[in-house]
Amino acid sequence: MPEWAQSLKPKTAAAVLPTVLQRRLATCLPPSPFAHLLDRRSQNTYGHRQASTLAVDMAMAATTPDHPAGATSASPPPRLRVHDTTLVQPSPSPPETSLPLTFFDIIWLHSPPVERLFLYRLAPDADVSAILSNLKASLHQAVRAFYPLAGRIRLTPGTSDRYELHYTPGDAVAFTVAECDDDADIDGLAADEPREVTKLATLVPPLPEGGHGLLALQATVLSERRGLAIGVTVHHAACDGSGSTHFLHTWAAACVGAEERPAPPVIDRSLLGDTRGMYDIFIQAAPSTDEMEFVKMSDDQLFATFTLSTDDLRRVKGVVADEAARRGAAPPPRCSSLVATLGFAWSCYQRAKEGGRVVVSGSGEEKPRTCLLFPVDHRSRMKPPLPDKYFGNCVGPAFGVAPKVELAEGGAGGVFTACAAVSSAIDEAVREIGTPSMDTWLDRIREVSAMGLLSVAGSPRFRVYEMDFGFGRPAKVDIVSVARTGAVAVAESRSGTGGMEVGVSLQPAGMETFRKCFADGIAWLHQRS
Known part of the structure; x- marks a missing residue:
């Protein structure tokens, strides 16, 4: 056992967690947004495996029809040695509390957890023992502010279909400290190039078995103590990405002893009214x-x-503006950096589904359509508006729909079609708030699933690359859970210069096809001016 591990003094060991961690790679499918609401009858367009209620046709799930996956053999995942599992309680402990799930929360009741992985480089002289001790000590403060995350989901007593987050003094968040073998090198794990998902999944903890736990955390010391991985697993019914990253920013600020801390969460589900019976x-x-x-x-x-x-x-953005002018589109699509990112990635994805071929759109016959399904935060749009730091779920689906063949067009055509559809979907999602259209969200998700769709997880607003626990900004942040759904993950660029990152998970042949489509698209952008 390394010296830094010997210095750890476990408090309350959750004996089941190390066993669960060893079985981690065979667990079920974490969600991309709204994936769990899809109809089980929908078919994965790549046809290589059976569709499911939780993940069907959400993306290039493994291969393209014309490019079956190669026979690449995956290396075994890194060996994980668990040194300590502590149950971290809020301190001081709040009284027993129940928070009823709202209509935004209940969408995610049966959804598997969302998993994020933060990878950090450590200095050669880093005191690993002190780093781990600080993480654990500061976690008490963060868990105190977000105490519902230490609780469980349960059926509200005396009801048959009402659920709540229930916290009882003594409830806690599992914090695991582990070490990986030499295969878990920070340089390889934090690269942009394709990495084996099994190596990433080992570094993310499961929620405790035998209950409806809401949060689990894992700090893993990587090869030669040159890096540290912090894995975060959250039950989506407890909060959306805004809430979970708010918790992480609070933890990071406490860990560095920052004088200026994030504002506390607003823990009051009664602020979200439900006059429509949603x-x-x-x-x-x-x-x-x-x-x-x-x-x-x-x-x-x-x-x-x-x-x-x-x-x-x-x-x-220039391509979209020029193409809108050429087509006489009035008004032209509003193309923010997020719209540009989603539109460009969606067009590349659809072209990759066509085997990487550049498609020329015809006319005169009905064109099959497909959908980009992505979440929109509605805190500021509720009546009355919810506080920015409202803790819970307040995201609804946006449906970008476009003809497949037009999305896969080369040049300006595919990019314009995708960005215009994304922009229109955002406008529609905003207009729907407070109207009967919200009632049909789940039915519409099932409807578009029959078209074949791609979903999106994450947001650049979460500022994940600002998550500094005292040993520097992350070298890499991934939403590991999209690896099992084929969704794409979006975040701000780690460079901090205003760019965007898109995370994609595919089998080798599909990854190579998408990589080529993306690179060709970037090259075309730079050749046209």
């Missing part, structure tokens, strides 16, 4: 656990990051 609509429309199926991730699954620089995004 909870009842959603609880009846949501699939039960018996209706769900899960697809096991393939052993050779890869994860890679593709970056759009500030200059790339400027060029995408």
Whole structure:
């Protein structure tokens, strides 16, 4: 046992967690946004595995139809040695509390957890023991501010379909300290190039078995103590990405002893009214656990990051503006950096589904359509508006729909079609708030799933690359859970210069096809001016 591990003094050991960690790679499918609401009858367009309620046709799940996955053999995942599992309680402990799930929360009741992985480089002289001790000590403060995350989801006593987050003094968050063998090198794990998902998944903890836990954390010392991985697993019914990253920013600020701390969360579900009875609509429309199926991730699954620089995004916006003028589109699509990122990635994805071929759109016949499904935060749009730091879920789906053949067009055509559809979807999502259209969200998700769709996780607003615990900014941040759904993950660029990152998980052949489509698209952007 290394010296830094010997200095750890476990408090309350959760004996089940080390066992769970060893089985981590065979667990079920974490979600991309709204993936768990899809109809089990939908078919994965790549046809290589059975579709499921939780993940069907959400992205290039493994291969393209014309390019079956190669026979690449995956190396075994790094060996994980668990040194300490501590149950961190809020200190001081709040009184027993129950928070009822809202109609935004209940959508995610049966959803598997969302997993994020933060990778950090450590200085050669870093005191690993002190770093781990500081992480654990400061976690008490963060858990105190976000005490519902130490609790569980339960059926509200005396009801048959009302659920709540229930916290009782003594509840705690599991914090595991582990070490990986020499295969877990920080340089390889933090690269943009394709990495084996099994190596990343080992570094993310499961939620405790035998209950409805809400949060689990794991700090893993990497090879030669040159890096540290912090894995975060959150139950989506407890909070959305805004809430979970708010918790992490609070933890990081406490760890460095910052004088200026993030504002505390607003823990009050009564702020979100439900005059339309949407909870009842959603609880009846949501699939039960018996209706769900899960697809096991393939052993050779890869994860890679593709970056759009500030200059790339400027060029995408220019393409959209020029093409809108050429087509006489009035008004032209509003093309923010997020719209440009989603549109460019979606067009590349659809072209990759066509085997990387540049498609020329015809006319005169009905064109099959597809959908980009992505979340929109509605805190500021509720009536009355919710506080920015409201703790819970307040995201709804946006449906970008476009003809497949037009998305896959080369040049300006595919990019314009995708960005215009994304921009229109945002406008529609904003207009729907407070109207009967919200009642049909789950039905519409099932409807577009039949088209084949791609979903999106993450947001540049979460500022994940500002998560500094006292040993520097992250070298890499990934949403590991998208590896099992094929969704794309978006975040701000780690360079801090205004670019965007897109995380994609595919089998080797599909990854190579997407990589080529993305690179060709970037090259075309720079050749046209």
